[in-house]
Structures are given as structure tokens and as C-alpha cells.
Amino acid sequence: EAQVTQNPRYLITVTGKKLTVTCSQNMNHEYMSWYRQDPGLGLRQIYYSMNVEVTDKGDVPEGYKVSRKEKRNFPLILESPSPNQTSLYFCASSLWTGDNEQFFGPGTRLTVL
Amino acid sequence: GENVEQHPSTLSVQEGDSAVIKCTYSDSASNYFPWYKQELGKGPQLIIDIRSNVGEKKDQRIAVTLNKTAKHFSLHITETQPEDSAVYFCAASGASGGSYIPTFGRGTSLIVHP
Numbered sequence: 001e002a003q004v005t006q007n008p009r010y011l012i013t014v015t016g017k018k019l020t021v022t023c024s025q026n027m028n029h030e031y032m033s034w035y036r037q038d039p040g041l042g043l044r045q046i047y048y049s050m051n052v053e054v055t056d057k058g059d060v061p062e063g064y065k066v067s068r069k070e071k072r073n074f075p076l077i078l079e080s081p082s083p084n085q086t087s088l089y090f091c092a093s094s095l096w097t098g099d100n101e102q103f104f105g106p107g108t109r110l111t112v113l
Numbered sequence: 114g115e116n117v118e119q120h121p122s123t124l125s126v127q128e129g130d131s132a133v134i135k136c137t138y139s140d141s142a143s144n145y146f147p148w149y150k151q152e153l154g155k156g157p158q159l160i161i162d163i164r165s166n167v168g169e170k171k172d173q174r175i176a177v178t179l180n181k182t183a184k185h186f187s188l189h190i191t192e193t194q195p196e197d198s199a200v201y202f203c204a205a206s207g208a209s210g211g212s213y214i215p216t217f218g219r220g221t222s223l224i225v226h227p
Binding site: 092107 | 114
């Protein structure tokens with residue numbers, strides 16, 4: 001089944017404790033991205049990747065890191081999480097650019113205390 | 114950069130009525146306009162999209178119209194059903210500045226009352 005998977009689905013952590021949210025797609029897509037969803041603000045892009053070893057900032061990259069060592073994986077790293085990063089996070093992938101249908105993962109609910 | 118405004122933020126209709134959600138965008142270089150539906154506890158899923166060389170597209174009960182001159186596009190759902198209740202997002206993307214970062218609207222919560 002073609003899909004985007006994220007882990008964990010739910011995470012509660014404390015300020016400053018490094019964490020990684022994994023994302024994997026099995027559709028051989030070139031383009032992958034991370035979004036955060038906050039009430040009243042919609043979906044805002046954090047980082048995106050056009051291909052392996054190619055990443056770039058989205059609209060809200062501060063406090064986040066990403067890497068794209070393999071085509072299928074695109075982990076999101078929070079080196080020192082803060083309470084303002086409490087949010088619902090979605091990973092997405094598309095065939096090539098963001099100019100095509102994006103397939104979203106199920107989401108990761110992160111709470112930073 | 115691109116700015117997408119979406120209205121209304123909440124829309125309540127009776128089953129069988131039509132629902133219309135409207136979006137405006139700012140960047141004339143945008144050329145791809147998708148609509149996503151997000152059901153409770155799930156990720157958004159594409160329901161229909163339109164490109165700038167087309168003015169209207171229809172798929173069963175849903176349709177999207179695009180007015181490039183006025184920079185607005187709309188989602189139309191006819192004969193609404195309770196399972197249409199969800200949050201709907203519009204988005205705009207294109208080759209502005211050489212990147213293809215999609216910009217999303219803030220979402221519309223559609224409630225269809227049986």
C-alpha cells in the first residue's frame with residue numbers, strides 16, 4: 001500500500017530534550033516536506049527536500065533541522081524543543097515538486113512541557 | 114512570498130445543501146491550486162486540483178473554479194452529506210522565485226447537519 005508513515009504518533013517531552021520524528025514514504029517520491037498545523041493558522045511548511053541531500057527552508061524553519069540521506073526517509077529533528085513547538089506535525093511527499101498532489105502522513109502530536 | 118486567504122473559517126449547512134469555500138492568492142506566478150480534505154485525526158488528502166490553464170474542473174459532487182485575473186478560486190460541494198464534514202484547505206503553488214513551496218489557507222471547518 002502506497003503510504004507515508006510517521007513515528008511516533010504522539011509524543012510528550014520536556015524543554016531542551018532532543019527528539020527526532022521519523023518520516024518514510026514507499027512511493028519513490030522525489031519531494032518531501034514537513035508541516036506544522038496550529039489552530040487558526042492552517043498548515044505551514046517547515047522544511048522541504050527536492051531530492052537526496054537537497055533540503056531547503058520553508059516558512060517556519062527556526063528551531064528545526066532535517067536531513068535527506070535516503071530517498072524514502074526525511075526525519076525532523078528538534079535539537080532543543082521549546083513549548084512554542086507544541087503542535088501537530090505532518091510529513092508529506094509528492095512525485096517531484098510541491099507543484100503536484102502531496103500525500104500526507106497521519107500526523108505526530110507533539111507536546112513540549 | 115505567496116499569501117492565501119480562505120473564507121469562511123466555519124461553514125454550517127443542512128444535508129443536501131450546497132457549500133462554497135473561497136480562496137484568494139497574491140502571487141500571479143502561482144499555477145497549481147489543490148484542495149485538501151482533512152478528517153478528524155487524519156492527514157489532509159487531495160480531493161481536487163486545478164491548474165492555471167483551466168477555468169473549471171468537476172468530479173462528481175465537487176467542483177473547483179479558478180479566476181486568474183481576480184486571483185481567486187473556489188470549491189463547490191453540491192448535495193452535501195454528513196460524511197463531507199471535515200476541514201478543507203486550499204493551497205497555491207508555482208514557480209515563484211524558482212521554488213515550488215505550496216502556501217495553504219487557514220482552513221474551513223465544514224459541518225453538515227443530517
